[in-house]
Amino acid sequence: MKIALIGYGKMGKAIEAIATAKGHTVIHRIDLNNKHLLDKEHLQQADVAIEFTTPETAYSNILKCFEANVPVVCGTTGWLEKLPDVKARCLEKHQGFLYASNFSIGVNIFFEINKRLAELMSTQPQYDVKMEEIHHTQKKDAPSGTAITLAEHILDKLDRKAGWVNQESSQPQELSIISKREDPAPGTHSITYTSAIDDITITHTAHSREGFAAGAVIAAEWLNGKKGIFTMKDVLSL
Numbered sequence: 742m743k744i745a746l747i748g749y750g751k752m753g754k755a756i757e758a759i760a761t762a763k764g765h766t767v768i769h770r771i772d773l774n775n776k777h778l779l780d781k782e783h784l785q786q787a788d789v790a791i792e793f794t795t796p797e798t799a800y801s802n803i804l805k806c807f808e809a810n811v812p813v814v815c816g817t818t819g820w821l822e823k824l825p826d827v828k829a830r831c832l833e834k835h836q837g838f839l840y841a842s843n844f845s846i847g848v849n850i851f852f853e854i855n856k857r858l859a860e861l862m863s864t865q866p867q868y869d870v871k872m873e874e875i876h877h878t879q880k881k882d883a884p885s886g887t888a889i890t891l892a893e894h895i896l897d898k899l900d901r902k903a904g905w906v907n908q909e910s911s912q913p914q915e916l917s918i919i920s921k922r923e924d925p926a927p928g929t930h931s932i933t934y935t936s937a938i939d940d941i942t943i944t945h946t947a948h949s950r951e952g953f954a955a956g957a958v959i960a961a962e963w964l965n966g967k968k969g970i971f972t973m974k975d976v977l978s979l
Contacts, residue, residue, distance in 0.1 A: 742965055745769040745787035745811065747779065747802050748794040752816070755954035756791055763958065784809035789961045796820040796882060803827055803838065812837030812967060814960045816844055816953070818886025828970050839964045839971040842886030844956030849973045851945040855891050855932060858943060859898035866901060868934040868941075871917040875929040883907060883920040887930055892916055895932070
C-alpha cells in the first residue's frame with residue numbers, strides 16, 4: 742500500500758515507522774516545508790492518505806484528497822464544526838473518508854465501556870459525573886477530541902446532563918471536563934461517577950503514541966479501496 746502522510750510531526754513519524762515495518766511504502770511526507778506536494782498530481786499517486794495536521798488546515802487537506810480521488814484517514818481534532826460539510830462532499834464525490842478522534846484500539850473499546858456505564862447510570866440519579874483529561878503541553882486543543890467524544894456519549898445516555906463545559910462546574914446539568922497539560926503525557930482520560938456512598942472511575946492511559954499510530958495504519962489498510970464515510974467502529978466491528 743502506498744501512503745501519503747499529510748503532517749510529518751511526531752505522530753506522522755510514528756505512523757511511518759509502523760507502516761514501513763508492515764511492508765507499506767510512504768511515498769509522500771507532506772509538511773510546512775513541502776506544501777507543494779499537497780496537490781492532485783502528487784496525492785493521486787497514493788492508495789490512501791493519512792492526515793494528522795492542525796485544526797486550521799485539516800478541512801482543506803481532506804478536500805484536496807477528495808479531488809485527487811484518494812481515500813483519507815483523518816485524526817486531526819478541533820475542526821469538527823466543518824465535519825458535516827466534509828461528509829456531504831465525500832458522498833457527493835463518491836470518496837472514502839474515515840475520521841476518528843482517537844485511533845487507539847484500547848480507546849475505542851474504552852468508548853464502548855463508557856457508553857455502557859453511562860447507560861447503567863441513567864437510572865441512578867444519585868451519581869454525578871465529571872471527566873479529567875491530561876495531555877502533553879504541545880497539544881493545541883482543549884478539551885481533547887477524545888474527551889469530547891466521551892462527553893457526547895455520556896450526554897446521549899444521561900438526560901440529567903444538558904451539555905459539557907471545559908472547567909469545574911457547580912451546575913448539576915453541566916458535565917465538567919477538566920483539561921490538564923503536562924509533560925510527558927501521551928494521554929489519560931478518566932470518568933468518575935460520584936455519590937455520597939461511593940465513587941466509580943474508569944480510566945484509559947496511553948503509554949506512548951504507538952497505539953494511536955498503529956490504529957491509524959490499521960484504519961488506512963481497512964479504508965483502502967472503499968467509498969463512503971466510516972469510523973473506527975466500522976474498522977473494529979464494534
